[in-house]
Amino acid sequence: MLRTRGWIHAWLLLSPAFVFLIAFTHYPALTTLWNSFFTTPRGRRPRRWAGLDNYDTLIADPVFWKVLGNNLIYALGTIPLSIVIALAMALWVNRQFTGRSFVRMAYFTPTVLPMIAVANIWMFFYTPGFGLIDQIGSALGFGQTNILGSADSALYGVMAVTIWKEAGFFMIFYLAALQTIPVSLTEAARIEGAGSWTILRRVTLPLLMPTTLFVSINAVVNSFRMVDHIFILTGGGPDNASSLLLFYIYEVAFRFWDTAYAATLTVVVLIFLMGLAIGQFFLFDRKVHYR
Amino acid sequence: MLMTKFKAAAAALAFAAAPAAADVDLQFYFPVAVGGAAADTIEELTAQYIAENEGVNIEAIYAGSYQDTVAKALTAARGGNAPQLSVILSVDMFTLLDEDLLLPFDDFATSEDDKAWLNSFYPAFMENSKTDGKTYGIPFQRSTPVLYWNKEAFAAAGLDPNTPPTTWDETIEMGKKLTLRDDAGNVSQWGVRIPSSGFPYWLFQGLTTQNNAILANADGNEVNFDDPKVVEALQYLVDLSKEHEVMAPGIIEWGATPKAFFEGQTAMMWTSTGNLTNVRDNAPFDFGVAMLPGHERRGAPTGGGNFYLFKGASDEQAKAAFDFVKWISEPEQSAKWTIATGYVAPRPATWDTETMKSYAADFPAVLVARDQLEHAVAELSTYENQRVTRVFNDALAAAITGQKTAEAALKDAQAQADEILQAYR
Numbered sequence: 001m002l003r004t005r006g007w008i009h010a011w012l013l014l015s016p017a018f019v020f021l022i023a024f025t026h027y028p029a030l031t032t033l034w035n036s037f038f039t040t041p042r043g044r045r046p047r048r049w050a051g052l053d054n055y056d057t058l059i060a061d062p063v064f065w066k067v068l069g070n071n072l073i074y075a076l077g078t079i080p081l082s083i084v085i086a087l088a089m090a091l092w093v094n095r096q097f098t099g100r101s102f103v104r105m106a107y108f109t110p111t112v113l114p115m116i117a118v119a120n121i122w123m124f125f126y127t128p129g130f131g132l133i134d135q136i137g138s139a140l141g142f143g144q145t146n147i148l149g150s151a152d153s154a155l156y157g158v159m160a161v162t163i164w165k166e167a168g169f170f171m172i173f174y175l176a177a178l179q180t181i182p183v184s185l186t187e188a189a190r191i192e193g194a195g196s197w198t199i200l201r202r203v204t205l206p207l208l209m210p211t212t213l214f215v216s217i218n219a220v221v222n223s224f225r226m227v228d229h230i231f232i233l234t235g236g237g238p239d240n241a242s243s244l245l246l247f248y249i250y251e252v253a254f255r256f257w258d259t260a261y262a263a264t265l266t267v268v269v270l271i272f273l274m275g276l277a278i279g280q281f282f283l284f285d286r287k288v289h290y291r
Numbered sequence: 292m293l294m295t296k297f298k299a300a301a302a303a304l305a306f307a308a309a310p311a312a313a314d315v316d317l318q319f320y321f322p323v324a325v326g327g328a329a330a331d332t333i334e335e336l337t338a339q340y341i342a343e344n345e346g347v348n349i350e351a352i353y354a355g356s357y358q359d360t361v362a363k364a365l366t367a368a369r370g371g372n373a374p375q376l377s378v379i380l381s382v383d384m385f386t387l388l389d390e391d392l393l394l395p396f397d398d399f400a401t402s403e404d405d406k407a408w409l410n411s412f413y414p415a416f417m418e419n420s421k422t423d424g425k426t427y428g429i430p431f432q433r434s435t436p437v438l439y440w441n442k443e444a445f446a447a448a449g450l451d452p453n454t455p456p457t458t459w460d461e462t463i464e465m466g467k468k469l470t471l472r473d474d475a476g477n478v479s480q481w482g483v484r485i486p487s488s489g490f491p492y493w494l495f496q497g498l499t500t501q502n503n504a505i506l507a508n509a510d511g512n513e514v515n516f517d518d519p520k521v522v523e524a525l526q527y528l529v530d531l532s533k534e535h536e537v538m539a540p541g542i543i544e545w546g547a548t549p550k551a552f553f554e555g556q557t558a559m560m561w562t563s564t565g566n567l568t569n570v571r572d573n574a575p576f577d578f579g580v581a582m583l584p585g586h587e588r589r590g591a592p593t594g595g596g597n598f599y600l601f602k603g604a605s606d607e608q609a610k611a612a613f614d615f616v617k618w619i620s621e622p623e624q625s626a627k628w629t630i631a632t633g634y635v636a637p638r639p640a641t642w643d644t645e646t647m648k649s650y651a652a653d654f655p656a657v658l659v660a661r662d663q664l665e666h667a668v669a670e671l672s673t674y675e676n677q678r679v680t681r682v683f684n685d686a687l688a689a690a691i692t693g694q695k696t697a698e699a700a701l702k703d704a705q706a707q708a709d710e711i712l713q714a715y716r
Binding site for chain 1 (some may be wrong): 358362365386388389390391392475476477478488489539540541542543544547550551554556675677678681684685686688689691692693694
């Protein structure tokens with residue numbers, strides 16, 4: 001009797017979270033999967049069962065492979081770099097010096113700005129002819145650049161914005177973690193005769209590992225999720241050179257109105273992200289905690 | 292806010308006229324692509340109509356960009372709440388037909404008077420409104436690209452400031468004189484600027500039309516992307532940068548184009564007539580506006596939005612919506628709209644009003660777009676329009692950035708477009 005009541009209690013307490021999780025995460029994920037097996041319904045043609053046709057289309061779709069490749073370059077380029085920069089900035093502003101609060105604020109500002117505003121600022125930096133980069137360049141005697149307008153550099157132009165935006169955000173986590181490391185540990189190491197480099201490598205970094213795991217998972221998720229700036233900067237162009245998976249899904253769903261194919265792409269991204277998350281937790285989780 | 296005021300005003304009128312028949316309520320979605328004045332003008336006109344017509348309530352809903360508006364209309368229609376009336380890109384007609392959402396205007400134009408009205412628009416605009424002999428769109432906020440040139444830069448280069456190029460060859464010839472380089476060889480002023488970001492197909496369609504090519508058929512299920520004349524036009528566009536070096540290389544941003552013109556980065560630019568007021572207000576030098584240069588012929592695409600009637604409306608609603616569209620396209624209302632925005636008035640009758648005549652006398656540049664209509668063709672529009680134009684845009688971008696040759700890029704685009712359109716043949 002008491003046990004049943006305990007159960008009811010537990011379920012009641014869980015239910016609000018459960019309802020939202022199911023309504024906004026699990027149910028949409030399942031309908032997405034279900035929709036990916038049908039054709040897109042149009043007013044004149046109702047949807048019909050398509051089996052794996054959409055997946056065949058996906059495998060034969062050169063744009064899909066292109067944006068997947070772009071997304072890998074984007075992830076490999078932005079994740080390590082923004083983490084390293086974040087760590088360097090955090091170590092720097094963790095020390096005592098005059099103007100520390102100002103530097104901290106300056107580092108964190110990109111995070112506070114909305115992505116669309118950031119993209120517009122960078123749009124001005126990149127504008128050929130009279131943008132900031134070209135104004136500085138022409139003062140130094142260089143010619144015009146067209147970073148976002150050439151297929152070779154557009155993706156890197158987009159990546160620079162991401163790193164600029166992300167590094168400050170991750171810095172906050174590192175800064176918080178650094179402040180939890182007891183001073184006594186570094187002092188003890190110093191008494192034992194360890195130099196700064198050794199302290200960083202053998203004491204600070206291992207103690208920061210849980211934060212690094214957290215930050216890297218966030219960075220991976222963001223590298224598939226943050227596409228707002230692409231709308232402003234390049235629109236995925238030229239010729240899909242700077243398009244990413246999520247941006248492509250948006251286009252297929254809300255510009256081409258091919259909802260079934262968009263669902264198929266979403267399923268692939270879901271599987272991809274699930275794999276990454278599971279891998280990260282299972283592989284790294286054992287190693288991150290300093291014992 | 293404004294909406295509730297309209298309703299209150301309309302309700303007050305309805306009460307005054309009581310006991311009138313039950314009110315007709317309409318929802319009307321409109322996009323704004325050119326800034327604040329446009330939204331105010333639409334709301335003003337709607338309010339005026341409501342005040343003049345008892346028993347009709349029109350809820351004018353600002354729905355964002357063109358892209359947002361079609362997305363909202365489609366989503367609302369899927370949820371069974373389609374608006375009765377909306378302004379949407381003229382090129383989205385086939386998409387909306389494919390979703391089975393449109394009512395033809397012909398069903399409501401029963402009187403002789405109405406039929407005459409349907410035929411009173413510039414034919415160039417109606418090309419994007421008709422298919423299968425029915426009219427689904429009524430031109431409203433329509434534009435066309437024109438050439439703007441900097442008269443001071445022309446004079447400085449030793450050219451006649453009042454003579455813009457009229458052919459492709461003259462563009463190159465004058466462009467070479469207008470392209471200025473410093474001692475190190477870095478360009479400080481380009482000859483011409485034809486923006487190619489986002490929707491390069493639109494301005495490119497100027498070139499293809501001038502080369503006597505038509506990109507899509509009237510049924511919206513065939514395209515001619517790999518027509519040798521289209522390849523030639525693309526080669527010309529690529530060569531402006533590559534061969535003749537009179538235009539900046541790579542993709543050229545559409546949004547930054549007027550600014551580049553004001554800054555003296557380019558002596559000529561191609562852009563929409565929708566920028567006319569912007570250039571008039573901001574160019575720090577004397578400028579001219581001309582038709583796009585020709586080649587085999589003069590030519591330009593049209594662009595912009597049409598009125599559409601949506602299925603799901605009751606008979607009274609559809610009739611009221613039809614009547615509203617007819618009213619707003621009348622010369623006086625249309626003149627007001629054109630002056631407020633810079634869009635090209637879609638009926639010759641509008642240009643004959645005193646308001647328009649005095650406006651044009653004061654600012655003759657507005658007539659260029661109207662005169663160019665004689666040479667204009669339908670904007671590229673097919674079934675699955677966004678997808679087909681995307682394929683085409685990608686091909687143009689690939690050629691402009693040197694990833695593919697013009698011919699190879701367009702061949703690929705043709706093959707992809709054929710595959711997409713297969714289902715509609």
